[in-house]
Amino acid sequence: MTTYFRPSIDAIAGYVPGEQPKPGTKIIKLNTNENPYPPSPVAIKVLRNLDSEWLRRYPDPYASEFRKATSEALGFPVDWIIVSNGSDELLNLIVRACAELGRNVVYPVPTYVLYRTLTQMQPAQQVEIPYAEDYRLPIEELVAANGAVTFIASPNSPSGHIVPIADLRQLAARLSGVLVVDEAYVDFAEETALPLVKEFDNVIAIRTLSKGYSLAGLRLGFGIANPKLLSGLFKVKDSYNIDAIACLVGAAAMRDQAYKNECTQKVKASRAKLAVDLKQLGFQLWDSQANFLWTQPPQSNAEQIYLALKQRGILVRYFKQPGLEDKLRITVGTDEQNQLLVEALIHLV
The missing domain is CATH 3.40.640.10 (Type I PLP-dependent aspartate aminotransferase-like (Major domain))
Structure with a gap:
């Protein structure tokens, strides 16, 4: 088949961003590390x-x-x-x-x-x-x-x-x-x-x-x-x-650094609480200084949990790559969003 591209372009898979639901979709979006609070x-x-x-x-x-x-x-x-x-x-x-x-x-x-x-x-x-x-x-x-x-x-x-x-x-x-x-x-x-x-x-x-x-x-x-x-x-x-x-x-x-700092402090507090809740469910966690948590489910069934959460209207990030396929990256949401995530996970782990 005729190609119009350099061999290096034909050879790469290309970067795949996290899922972006359509505007207005009712979903808890914890997969692409957006800040849950509005801009300044x-x-x-x-x-x-x-x-x-x-x-x-x-x-x-x-x-x-x-x-x-x-x-x-x-x-x-x-x-x-x-x-x-x-x-x-x-x-x-x-x-x-x-x-x-x-x-x-x-x-x-x-x-x-x-x-x-x-x-x-x-x-x-x-x-x-x-x-x-x-x-x-x-x-x-x-x-x-x-x-x-x-x-x-x-x-x-x-x-x-x-x-x-x-x-x-x-x-x-x-x-x-x-x-x-x-x-x-x-x-x-x-x-x-x-x-x-x-x-x-x-x-x-x-x-x-x-x-x-x-x-x-x-x-x-x-x-x-x-x-x-x-x-x-x-x-x-x-x-x-x-x-x-x-x-x-x-x-x-x-x-407006004061507003930014106020929002990031809220995210950090929510991060700490979510980490405790996930550990109580048996998740293994790594110390995070970002606005997400890197987690391993107790049964290492990350893909299964990712799909089950998606059916429930909650998006988290799953990487189907060697060494990462047993883990989930979870964006820290508001306390209300995080609580809904935890309540869903109680029935999945």
Whole structure:
């Protein structure tokens, strides 16, 4: 059969996002790690009062208003910040700018599977280093792999564990390539790798507004790194990759840190309660600093429970992959949603 694509594209399966029910569907959605609380009222006000002139004109190619708000919130100069259409776009930019055949992309597994997909699309060679059962960072193996790019998700998905900053510092000091610390879930964690960005010019920390800020539908992410590292990424990004609405709404959300922190504290409290409830049902859990829990049912029948919950109108995430097929990733919902999940599980385990 005739193909129109590069061999590397024909060979890959492509990334499969979590299930997205149709709007208005009555379902408890605990499968894609959205924040269960609404976005900042300040951000919503900006959206409702948006001047149509912002839609007529091309947007600011550097999302300057959002960069300024992020600079104010996190204490980094504006020129240390790059803005992207969701953090996934920034992951893609890094692979496109830094990796090719002969220049490996390295990461520990299990982790965010998009790293593999982006590497295969480039094309480049991925080197996957298995985590041990305790999820200790395999520093020696990662260094030996000599990656042009090394991805570390912290907190990690699907495990939820955080990589100690001391381990990341040791890794950054020994790598010759770029160290990407993917902090998509950092708003629910107790530690951040941002200090390393100031210490090392080969480190970039990546964040998103999808989780802590309840703006997954806005598609807005950003990276923080030394301007020398960002210079190549600016060459690769699309001219107008951030639309005007996302820039203005995102800037308002970034300036409302008090509201974001209030919501993330509620999620963290609910996470702790849900963990206790699941353990009482016999689930094995791993310590999580994200807005989800990585769990193993008492009978290891994860797929069966996933399907039974789906029939009851509750979505959780099941990965039918070697090493993951006996586990479930469960997004932390509101206390009411979590209680409905627990009540359903009582009849399934």
